[in-house]
Amino acid sequence: MSHPQPTLSANRGAKTKRSWVGRMKKDRWLYLLLLPGLLYFLVFKYLPMWGVLIAFQNYSPFLGFWNSPWVGLGHFQTFFTNPDFFRLLRNTFILAVYDLVFFFPAPIIAALLLNEIRVGIFKRLVQTFIYIPHFISMVIVASMTYVLLTTGGVLQELIVQLTGHRINMLSDPDWFRPLIILQIMWKETGWGTIIFLAALASVDVEQYEAAVVDGASRFQRLLHITLPAITGTIVILLILRLGNFLDNGFEQIFLMTNSLNRTVADVFDTYVYFVGITQGAFSYSTAIGLFKSLVGIVLVYGSNWLAKRFGQEGLY
Amino acid sequence: MLSKYDTLGEKTFDVLNYLVLALFAAVTVLPFVYIIAGSFATEVELMERKFFLFPRDPSLSAYYYIFRPPRYFAALEYPSSSPYSAR
Known part of the structure; x- marks a missing residue:
């Protein structure tokens, strides 16, 4: 544009x-x-x-944008010296790393697997099915998780029968992060495959034919033709993802938080909401948001620079 | 589906691949079917049966319940006063 x-x-x-x-x-x-x-x-x-x-500033809605007193970096100072800061940073960071390690590769793997399917109808059917969850809101996903995992819920009972242990994943702090990652994988993996499948569709079929003539096995074809074809897409998506590195998705965390898992569930996004919106500390929460954006900018520039160093195209 | 030129390893991969993707598709779709089937089931059936894809005796009572005035329409008109508004 x-x-x-x-x-x-x-x-x-x-x-x-x-x-x-x-x-x-x-x-x-x-x-x-x-x-x-x-x-x-x-x-x-x-x-x-x-x-x-x-x-x-010390923004007050009554004084307005122009008359609120300036406080310089005061809010940043309060934030960084806040005893909650390290807990929030830890929770946010761990979730972000889990997301990057477990969720980010999921669509790539799914796309590669789908690409190996030769029966057209099966491929299309699977694609249609795995796209569905993308179109429902996080609220529905969260409530479905609650329905399936509460005591008496289908999945909860299934786990009890399979393992013999009753784990209440919804309130166990140890299960909070896996649950969040599983939800997002369930919801977005299918949709994420689209961009990779589009990149794969542009691969010249002759390359595969030539590789077959040269005696390349399917795994070798995957490694030397298919994967290089989507490397550029992977790098660009990774750079874009790093720009939102500290965003954990407010809605999802907010919906899955309860008083029992709060120790691991509090992240910057929800903290901004609780402090900023419900307690009216607008300036303070804006300072936190600005800090998050700064981290994002640094990561985008850093990863873009790194991508170019490694001979990839990068974003700009 | 399987080409006769494939090695045994490639055939194994193919079979596993179909299974994994079928499982993934089932995992994304089945919860929906369960929720939709549950919405058409009676309260008793939902309590009794652990998992089902088709309700034994379909009923619209849950839909009568949510669309009965004033519940649903009140939530549309006064989002802030609805019983489901955010804390």
């Missing part, structure tokens, strides 16, 4: 050397097409961004 067909204007520019005003006039319709997109980002993304200034 932000690139208004550079080839078009480049061709015209080659014919007659124009000033940039002339070029803009020439391509005015393309720039007009660009305008709604630009306006969207200005109005809904860049304008509200000034709101982060209240992280450096």
Whole structure:
């Protein structure tokens, strides 16, 4: 959207050397097409961004944005010296790492497995089935988890019969993180395969045929043709994911939190809600949000730089 | 499904692959079927039977219950005053 067909204007520019005003006039319709997109980002993304200034104020809704007193980095100081800080950071970080280690590879593996299926109808059927959970809201997923895992719930009873132990996963702090990761895997793995399957669809079939002639086994074909074909996609998705590294998905954590697993369930996202919205500490929670975004920016730039060092394309 | 040029390992992989993906598809779909079937079942049946995909005697009583005024429509009109609003 932000690139208004550079080839078009480049061709015209080659014919007659124009000033940039002339070029803009020439391509005015393309720039007009660009305008709604630009306006969207200005109005809904860049304008509200000034709101982060209240992280450096003692914002009060009664004094407003202009009259609230400035406090500099005071809120950041309170946050970093807060005894809760390390617990929150730990919980957020562990969940984020679990997400990256267990959930991130799941769609890749699922796509690779689906790619090996040769019976078209079976492949399409599985695809349709595994896409379904993406379309339901996290609230439904959470309530289904509660229905299946409470005492007397189908899964709870199944586990009792299989293992002989009664584990209450919903209130056991040790089971909170696996449960969150399992939920997100259940919900989003299928949907995540789409982008990889699209990348795989563009692989030239001749490469496989040539590999077969050369005597490559299926595993070798997977390793040397299929996997390289999606490496670029994997790297880009990984960089994008790192930008939201400290986002654990507020809704899901909020819905799965109860008084028994709070020690491991409190993360930055829910803390911002409890402190910021329910207790009205707007500036303080904005400071926490800003801290999260800063970590995200550092990770995106860092991983992009690293990806380029390793010869991958990266984001920009 | 299986090509005769495949080695034994590749055939084993194929079989396992179909099983794993079928299991994955079942795991994503079955909870839905259970919830939907449960919504059409009677309260008694839901208590009695551990797991089912088709209710024994289908009933719409659960739907009568949620769509009976004022419950559902009150929640639409006054989100803040509904019994289900956030803490």
